[in-house]
Amino acid sequence: MSDGPGHVVPFRFELSSLVERSVASLYSHLVTRPTGQALRLGIESQIGEIGSTCLSVLDFAQVAFVDYSCADETVAKLIQRFLADDRPADAYFVVRGMAEHHREPIDAVLERHGLALVAETEPGTGMLLGVVSEAERAAWSVVERLGRADSTDVAGALGIPVAEAAGLLGSLVRRRIALRGRRNGYHYSLISLLAATS
Amino acid sequence: MKVIAIPPSLEERSFDSVARALVEAEGERVLFDARPVRWVDPYGMLVLLAAAEVAARAGERPVLQLPTSADVLSYLGRMRFFDHAEELFEMHGTVRRGRGGDGASDVLLEITPIRSYQDIHQVLDRVNGRALAILTSQLHYPPHEGFQFGTMLSEVCQNILEHAQAPGWVATQTYSRIPALDRRVVKIGVVDLGIGFKGSLASAHAARYGDRWGDATALEAAFIHGLTRFHDPGRGQGLKQIRKQVGRWGGKVSIRSGTARIADVPPWDDSPPLEERLPAFPGSQIGIVLPARLERGAAAGEARGVAGATRSGRGGGGRE
Secondary structure: OOOOOOOEEEEEEEHHHHHHHHOOOOOOOEOOHHHHHHHHHHHHHHHHHHOOEEEEEEEOOOOOOEOHHHHHHHHHHHHHHHHOOOOOOOEEEEEEOOOHHHHHHHHHHHHHHOOEEEEEEEOOEEEEEEOOOHHHHHHHHHHHHHOEEOHHHHHHHHOOOHHHHHHHHHHHHHOOOOEEOOOOOOEEOHHHHHHHHO | OEEEEOOOEEOOOOHHHHHHHHHHHOOOOEEEEOOOOOEEOHHHHHHHHHHHHHHHOOOOOOEEEOOOOHHHHHHHHHOOHHHHHHHHOEEEOOOOOOOOHHHOOOEEEEEEEEOOHHHHHHHHHHHHHHHHHHHHHOOOOOHHHHHHHHHHHHHHHHHHHHHHOOOEEEEEEEEOOEOOEOOOEEEEEEEEOOOHHHHHHHHHHHHHHHHHOOHHHHHHHHHOOOOOOOOOOOOOHHHHHHHHHHHHOOOEEEEEEEOEEEEEOOOOOOOOOEEOOOOOEEEEEEEEEEEOOOOOOHHHHOOOOOOOOOOOOOOOOOOO
């Protein structure tokens, strides 16, 4: 993307096969806290090696079971790690392949920690999981619809002052559910970036 | 030798008489007389194994006089009870070993030790296809809720490893009906002989309860308030989510630990939500009952409990 947000490296973690490698077993269920810890450390390590802004796909498509303990480690603590000031890299996360039975534990751990996460429901379409205010959700929807947006776009779409729109966009970026371009001031939809980098 | 009579129906509530007799044995060698047993559920089988371990702490391996009922013996065999019992008991009577597992259509999960996190992965491997089939075809749960059964099993088994600091067992079984409910159910038993809820929570929470600290307050703290001994706010989700899911399915979940038992009691069951001053028994024992979904319109006609209902299936096997 020549006018894009800068160099964004797409990275896909196929969790079912990653758990087999990470916990040195033949199992592919995302269950138990040690399994989740091993997965999270594996993902952190791989992202840390990239050394660039990274858009990471957490792919649940081949996962049968996800329990709350493992979701807490693999999803919630992973996001928390990359929200922190001392994060190992600049990473954003999108969940892919999420079935209905995956959603409840993922949503529950996000809510427990007050986190938000973007899920790809089908190619090019996303939804928000976790804890999001109505205003944040509305701003996120504008960015998703447009692919990229600035505060003027959001203010116009929602009928709110530009300063308020700028604040909402800032919140989306802080929460890692939208990505701010380094040079052009646009805020990018993670789903659109995923489509562009795939 | 102290003789302890096993009640004809061995399950969660009737086990209290066994626990009481075990306390009264005061270190004497024990003979568990199971000849009258006509029915036993997963919880009953697991607490009988646990009782053997407790009795053996006095020094001598206890004796188990096996049930006379051929159906009960067959069921115990299918659930692989004897594989575990032979290490714990000196057994008198005829052992019938069943195939269990995939070969026994009514067994959802035979008695499985939980000693490590890897065991939990194996439990899920075993129930994966079978649980989905039973829950969707017999209990009429939507497919995605079948997966939630596996999630629940995982959480309840982790409870053993994270809080008991000792190994335990899990087993599950389907029944076409139970006395309290004229519907197909799945029963889950999870038993350990660890430090119990009071022991697990004591270091982090006993002080704030002062004189009120005990088995019942510890159970309330964990079960109702989601407290754990960990300071991580992500902890304490397992029991909360199990209660939520079981409640959504109209089921029952109960935990006995030490001298107390706490439960989420559905309308079809008449157990008290909290019992104290039960005979002491170490560790934690969890029982879960998941009933079949009612067809539309059937809920209105279903009475609370079923007068005169008998357990179907033979020896607790709950066969079709």
